[in-house]
Amino acid sequence: HLDQAWWDGISDPISYSPYSSDPLLLQFHLQQTAILNSPVGPKTTHFWGPVSNLGFFIAGVADMKKPPEMLSGNMTGVLCVYSALFMRFAWMVRPRNHMLLASHALNESVQLYQLSRWAKGKGYLQPKEDKAPSST
Amino acid sequence: MATSKLQALWNHPAGPKTIHFWAPTFKWGISIANIADFAKPPEKLSYPQQFAVTATGIIWSRYSMVITPKNWNLLSVNLAMAGTGLYQLSRKIRHDYFNEEETAALKE
Numbered sequence: 616h617l618d619q620a621w622w623d624g625i626s627d628p629i630s631y632s633p634y635s636s637d638p639l640l641l642q643f644h645l646q647q648t649a650i651l652n653s654p655v656g657p658k659t660t661h662f663w664g665p666v667s668n669l670g671f672f673i674a675g676v677a678d679m680k681k682p683p684e685m686l687s688g689n690m691t692g693v694l695c696v697y698s699a700l701f702m703r704f705a706w707m708v709r710p711r712n713h714m715l716l717a718s719h720a721l722n723e724s725v726q727l728y729q730l731s732r733w734a735k736g737k738g739y740l741q742p743k744e745d746k747a748p749s750s751t
Numbered sequence: 752m753a754t755s756k757l758q759a760l761w762n763h764p765a766g767p768k769t770i771h772f773w774a775p776t777f778k779w780g781i782s783i784a785n786i787a788d789f790a791k792p793p794e795k796l797s798y799p800q801q802f803a804v805t806a807t808g809i810i811w812s813r814y815s816m817v818i819t820p821k822n823w824n825l826l827s828v829n830l831a832m833a834g835t836g837l838y839q840l841s842r843k844i845r846h847d848y849f850n851e852e853e854t855a856a857l858k859e
Contacts, residue, residue: 660814667803667810674799685795689784697777704774 654710665714668701668722675725683736691730698723778828785835793846801839808833 634640646652655661671694678686698719705715734740765771785804788796808829815825 660817664811664814667807670803670806671800674797674803677799678797681797685797687784687788687791687795687797687800689787690781690800693780693784697781700770700774700777703770707770 655712655714661710661712662714665705665712665718668715668718671698672718672722672725675722675729678729679725683732686729686733686736688730688733688737691726691733694726695723695730698726775825775828779831782828782831782835785832785839788839789835789842793843796839796843798840798843801836801843805833805836805840808836 634644650656651658653659657663675694701719702716702723705712705719708715731740760766761768767773781804785801808831811829812826812833815822815829
């Protein structure tokens, strides 16, 4: 009972609290289990690591205006695989790190988009009709 | 004896059959991609991306030493990220801000 709180996916913490009959104890329990005191909250390393990963997402968004020639295929491809692996890692690690999962999901989407822009710029995504004359 | 030790490593809860191994191991890919990009001309480097690489490397280097147990693997990979990121940033800054005198001198 006491071991579970909102970050484990319980929808109604008040009904699960063993202190629902005692308002003061209930208030204390809710305070202790609130976001600021969460084991993955802003007072812990589990929080600021994912925040730094948002830096990749912000960099990706800032680079969306750039022409595809300026993008690095190496870095973008690596970041796509990196974020995919770390989404799985964030899900399997204990305590489960939803913030890390979210930051990598955002980064994955931006990096995949940038990868497609880079590939189109390099001509890797041409339809087959264009390549037919050269292959015959 | 050796095979049982290898087996223990292979079946480790954070071993090569799990994501706990491959996710941090693959983080080296970021530093390797950055090293491959050392050959790129500085105009093509991205300030936001290199800054994100450097900042991530520095923050995670600190936290890998603060957690229990200390994670030297994590420390090394993030120090490498911070190092390559700083080098790329220095290349681009040098090109953007300290080569102007040379190009101005060439024009004259």
